[in-house]
Amino acid sequence: MLILHIALIIDISLIALIVVLYAAFVFFRNRLIYERPRAQSETQLLDLKDICYPANGKYDLTKPFLVKETEVDYDLLSRNSLIQDLQSTINYYDSPDRFVIGIEGPWGSGKSTLVKNAITGLDKNQVIIIDDFEPWIYKDQVSLVDDLFRKIFGQGSLRLSSRQIKAVTNLALSLMFGNKGNGLLDNLFSNSRDRSSELNAYFEDIDTVLERDNKKVLLVIDNLDRIEAENVFLILNLVNNVLNLKRLLVVLLYDKEQLEHSLKNIGINPGYLNKIVQKKISMPIRSKEYLAGIYTSALANIALANGISLNTKNTETVEIISFLANNFDLREFKRFINSSIASYFKTEKRLFFPDYLVAEIIKFQDFSVYEQIYQQRHFFISSDLNQDISFYVTDEKKNQEKYQIFFDDFFKVPDHGKYLDLLATCFSNAAVFRDGQTGLQREYTYSSLGPNPRPDIMRNKRMMSANFFNAYLGTNSDPMIEVMDFAKLLVSNTDQSSDLKSSFQQLPNKPLVFQKDLLTGLNFVVGDLKSEDASILIRKFLDFYLLPTRYLPADFLFKNAIARTTGEICQLLDLPDFKQIMVEYCLRDPKYLSLVYELINDLQNAFPGYSDRDLDLNNKLDFLKTEFQKFLNSIYDEQDVNLYDRSTYSFANIYSMSRFLYKADPVHFPDAPSIIKTYVDFHMNTENAYRVLNDMIREYRTVSGGVKVYYKYGMTDNYDKFVNVTQLSMLLEKNSPKNDKQSFIKSVFDVRNKEDKTILSNDSIALDTID
Secondary structure (H helix, E strand, O other): OHHHHHHHHHHHHHHHHHHHHHHHHHHHHHHHHHOOOOOOOOOEEEOHHHHHOOOOOOOOOOOOEEEOOOOOOOOOOOOHHHHHHHHHHHHOOOOOOOEEEEEEOOOOOOHHHHHHHHHHOOOOOOEEEEEEEOHHHOOOHHHHHHHHHHHHHOOHHHOOOHHHHHHHHHHHHHHHHHHHOOOHHHHHHOOHHHHHHHHHHHHHHHHHHHHHOOOEEEEEEOOHHHOOHHHHHHHHHHHHHHOOOOOEEEEEEEOHHHHHHHHHHOOOOOOHHHHHOOEEEEOOOOOHHHHHHHHHHHHHHHHHHOOOOOOOOOHHHHHHHHHHHHHOOHHHHHHHHHHHHHHHHHHOOOOOHHHHHHHHHHHHHOHHHHHHHHHOHHHHOOEOOOOOHHHOOOOHHHHHHHHHHHHHHHHOOOOOHHHHHHHHOOOHHHHHHHHHHOOOOOOOOOOOOOOOOOOHHHHOOOOOEOOOHHHHHOOOOOHHHHHHHHHHHHHHOOOOHHHHHHHHHHHHHOOHHHHHHHHHHHHOOOOOOOHHHHHHHHHHHHHHHOOHHHHOOOOHHHHHHHHHHHHHHHOOOOHHHHHHHHHHHOOOOHHHHHHHHHHHHHHHOOOHHHHOOOOOHHHHHHHHHHHHHHHHHHHHOOOOOOOOOOOOOOOOHHHHHHHHHHHHOOOOOOOHHHHHHHHHHHHOOOOOHHHHHHHOEEEEEEEEOOOEEEEEEEEOOOHHHOOOHHHHHHHHHHOOOOOHHHHHHHHHHHOOOOOOOEEEEOOOOOOOOOO
16 A cells, blocks of 8 residues: 555656656747847838937938838828818818819829828727728729728727628629629619619618717728829719719819829810819928928938048038939829938948939939949049050040030930939039030030049049949949058058058958059048058058069059158158158168159149148159169169169159159259260160160050040150160070060060051050060
């Protein structure tokens, strides 16, 4: 017995343990399933009001968002008087007859928003609101009438049973469509008058219920002008002849012009509408100024939240807002934000915001115009020299005529003219055309290759620059965007030596074209550096770009660009630091003669804005000229440095010597070339003869038919003033060419006395290094 008792206790304990374990399993399983953290939605769904008047902390405009296009229960257009008028009409309506209100206005004028706002102020205890009838979704008229009656008479406040609702609906269908709506027996044993009387009996019962409960029915039918003409007439006929409820208010929303046009197309007198509508509310003309205020607030708030200061008073922004206010209603503006603005802050934030807006507005409004601008981009781009040279016409008069003809043809196309002021904000060529059309004096002419005088183009990555145009209107991101971002990164890292060093260490892995373009990018972002930060940057910069394996093979334009960027940064240095850097990097190595010469020119032509800031500019120039003169003296007087040694040679260094000597002291060096010739003849030998020859050859570009670019190579003018031609010829004959480049320049030398004196090439030949 004791054993059985113990066994029973054990069984009960096991059962209890199993129950506890199962309960624990269920508990933790439910926590895992139902209480796990839910991922937050990545995209917020906002109203335009949330953007124009952002609540503190309610929404984060730095995160992805979309703007709802549904009707809202607030009014941004200050139409309170109309809203209150409609509310009062509905709230205080107390008449034994049906009453029809027409809300008239074009698409996008705010009809739906007006009604939505009015409904929010109604007494829901007294008004049965039916505002979800959508007449445009029905394929046939029977379905339309069937659903309308079920929506009206299916309201719980009317206290109709499902059988009664079906009976009322079938009576209406039978009355209007005969055997389409009812069964055969109903049609056989009923006539139209009987059906009408029976339907009115139901209406009288409903009127009694409404009167007893002190209620009324509000039926809203929106977008009446967007359905087929036959269905328009059907609904109007229903309202006028069938729905004979005494306590019924019907609100019809429509574009009067569109609606009357539909009725006229099916032979119905447009005046029929006036027989039905008993009160008309016409939407007022939108205030452009008020819309402009809404659009300004929305764009400025979005930009500000994302770290962009949108100057709402400058010419570009004012013109953009004006265009939006004149061409976009609120609904279109919401779609524009969803289509273009939101994507800017996801992917394109590096572009200049006003230019981006212009490009996207045109794409949103008329994609064909957007495509034409892209295809004819040569006429719109007016800055930077990396456009197709084939487009350039050397005859300036013909060049101007070509632009004038293009813009005349472009803007005379219907609807193109409205974009002129908008395009003029971001394309100087469009501004030139506009000013000419309005009789204003032009400060500059059409340009395809000349750099634009406005210095902010590159710094702000403007669309008129050939470097950035494709980033706005092309299909791919423009590589110059990456360049400008990297340039800004270098500048921002000057206060962090390790970060700056790390950034420069990335450069060797970048393509050569990136390294070249970075020089241009730096020119436009270093201006605000402090002198101590500029000192840090210039050292890292010269360590990288003056590395012999990088500098010596560089072409002439690349070296000049290095010199210009060096000059831009050096203008920011204090005088002692400048002297130290020049001695340390530039004035002790003959490879950098051209660099120093171009640097002197750059400092002499310093951007005027820096002159006040750099009080030591003249002292810097005096120091650099004096030290450079000493360096040159040591080269040509002592004759112990051979500029044509393989380890020292840099293309065209001797010309920098000659130009500097003449410019520095034309009295003592009236014949600087003869000094250079003496130097060259002294150092020329069989090993370096081809380097000497290379300095005497120039590339000439020609355009054939405005399409094809050809390259010609010939001896430079007055080359015989810099070298003993006979001696050079003898050395070349003794030393056969060692590669294709040497063979090519030898062939150029051989035709020097012929009539043409040049050799034609389809491609440019890099002659900066020939070993």
